[in-house]
Amino acid sequence: MTDKTPLIIGLLTALFFLFWVYLTYPLLMSDNNAVLILFAERFLDGGTFGQDIFDTNPPFSILIYAPVVWMKQVFGMTYHMGNFLYPLFLLALSLFLSAKALSSFTADRLSASAKTLVLSLFVLGVTLGSPQSWGERDMLAFFGLFPFALTVLTRTYELEKLGKIFTLLASVMGGLLVLLKPHFGLFIAILFLHRAFTQKQIRSSLLSIEFLTPLILTLLYGLLLITLLSGFSREILPDVLALYSNAPIHAATLYQFSIIIGALTLILWGLSETRFKGPTLFWIRFFAAFIMCALVGYLAQGKGLFYHLIPAKTTFLILGTLTLTAYLETFAKLKSFAPVISFILACATFFLFFSPLQNFNRVSAFSTLPFTEILQETCPEKQRCRAFIMHEALNGVPVTHLYADIEMSSRFSSLWWLAPIVENDNTALKEKYGTFLAEDLDKYKPHALILAQTAFGAQSQNKMQKAFHLTDYFSDNKIFKKAMSHYRKINARTINPSLYYRGTALYDPERTLKYDVYLLKNMNE
Structure with a gap:
């Protein structure tokens, strides 16, 4: 049974994965x-930040x-297909690099069954566990960080010469994708501190491919x-820090955080026993350690969003399963079947x-959604x-533009800046952003305007929302x-x-909002 365990787990994973493809591809x-x-399309067409x-x-x-x-421009793929296949390619590359790194660990350090468990649960955690969040940036960052962390660990213990090309590939992928979520750099720092402590050589760590590559990519x-x-750093970032980043942490953040920390604490408490060595x-x-770092990042982002938890919950699945396997293997009758x-x-x-x-939204039902109608x-x-x-x-705005092939006639994906400006009565920023909106109307000449009659509470649990009219608010501009x-x-x-x-x-x-609908007077413009 033991020899067939990796095969059984692999086959089950393949079946679950095919089931995920069947479920996920039709979803918006x-x-x-x-x-x-x-x-990205706008930038490649010459747009600037x-x-x-x-x-x-x-x-x-x-x-x-x-x-x-590029997949659309070169191969004629729809954005829907490209958005499905591109992360799938990154997942496949991540899985290959992770498997290669894990193969360096001999059976006395990590059994073949345990390696299969780690890789299988990595795949299932990011697929079946997150169908509505497929391809989110936290997921892509995880695709880079996971094999990179294993590569660093392998080279720390000098288990096997992975080769410069492999190490460079893992380092480039990790270094690039972690830039999407820089807080994961905390775990990378811990890995190199662990290496310095283990090898008692700082210089060799600082000159290694896996250290220099992410450093150079970050500097570039x-x-x-x-x-x-520079348009982002000079014009956008100051307002993001002032208006967006200071938003309060959602209650859901602390709730989900406490559940995971509580479960993790129980596992760590179990480790204090002499059962595991x-x-x-x-x-x-x-x-x-990875979960703890991921959760620090989750709190740091402070938005309480589900997809921010993808790396932590996937790794927690791996951790819990390995712990359970180790426990079951202490029973002689269960040892062969434990994985x-x-x-x-x-x-x-x-x-x-x-x-x-x-019951997630499917592409086939897109035409029945309200903005499309x-x-x-x-x-x-x-x-x-x-x-x-x-x-x-966002509330369905970008998917409407993308799937209906309607030009997004603004530099803004949403008016994320509006509520803080209104609440703080910031006259200078009100004038600035009112002018931005006017410039976009003159530049793009949208045929239709759909303007929400509220600037408050769209994402909160409080259903009471303050009445608001964009045209009245900026009428003095x-x-x-x-x-x-x-x-x-x-x-x-x-x-x-x-x-x-x-x-x-x-x-x-039961939640509804009112929207004012405007049309361009001269539709031939």
Whole structure:
């Protein structure tokens, strides 16, 4: 049975993976991915940060999706297909690099069954555990960090000469993708501190490929931010820090954080017993350290979003399964079956808490979603539609533009800056952003405007929302008022924007918002 254990786990993983493909490919991509792809397209078409792209996400978060745009331009793929296949390629590369690094550990350090468990649960954690978040930046960062961390560990113990090309590939992938979520650098720092303590040689660590490569990539990115991408650093970043980053931590953040920390604490408490020693204890500590660092990053981001937990919850799945396997192997009658039993129990538990069998939005139903219906009624028939949908959060706006092929007629993906400006009565920023909106209206000349009648509470659990009209708020801005003079209001529509989050915790069937709908007076412009 022992010899066949990796094969059994591998076959089960393959079946689960195929099931995930069947479930996930028909689903709408996330708003985050949609807007980053649209901005990547705009940048590749010559757009600049500040003038054409004004978003809270740093430039690399946008540029990392450039391959999806190229896949459409070169191979004629839809953005939907590209958004599915591109992360899948990165996952395959990550899996290959991770398997190569793990193969360096002999059976007395990590058994073949344990290696298969680690790799299988890595795959299932990012696929079945996150179907509605496929391809999110936290996931991509994890794809880079996981094999890179294992490579650093392998070279720390000098188990096998992995080769310079392999080490460089793992280091480039890790160094690049971790730039998406720099807080993961904390775990990388811990790994190199561990190496310095283990080898008692700092100089060799600082001159290694796996240390120099991420360092050089980080310095090059920093250089780009002050030169070619200076629009972000100079124009966008100061406002992001002032208006967006100071948003309060959602209650859900602390709730989810406490659950994971509580479960992890129980495992660590179990480690204090004499049951686990040697390699088993080493690997449990390794994955536990990663989880702790990932959760620090989760709190640091402070938004309480599910996809920010992908690295932590996936690694927790690995940690819990390895711990359970080690425990079951202490029983002679269960020793041969322990990995398979642990794997099945882990998958069952994962399905219970992170079930992929939710009623998520599918591409086939996209035309029935509210913004699409409004634009189908209002857009001209003989030319590509241009639209501006105003909302303080994404709420289905980017996916509407992407799937309906409607030009996003603004430098903003959402009016993330609006609520802080209104609440703090910041006159200077009000004038600045009102002028930005006017400039975009003059530049893109959207055929339709869909403007939410609220600037507050769209993402909160509080259903009470303060009435707000964008046109009234900026009526004292002469440039904005002139730009709006080219539009006429045709009606107000009441819709439920949370329909775009069906199957998630953000969906509320009773929540509605009113939107004012405007049309360009001269639709031939």
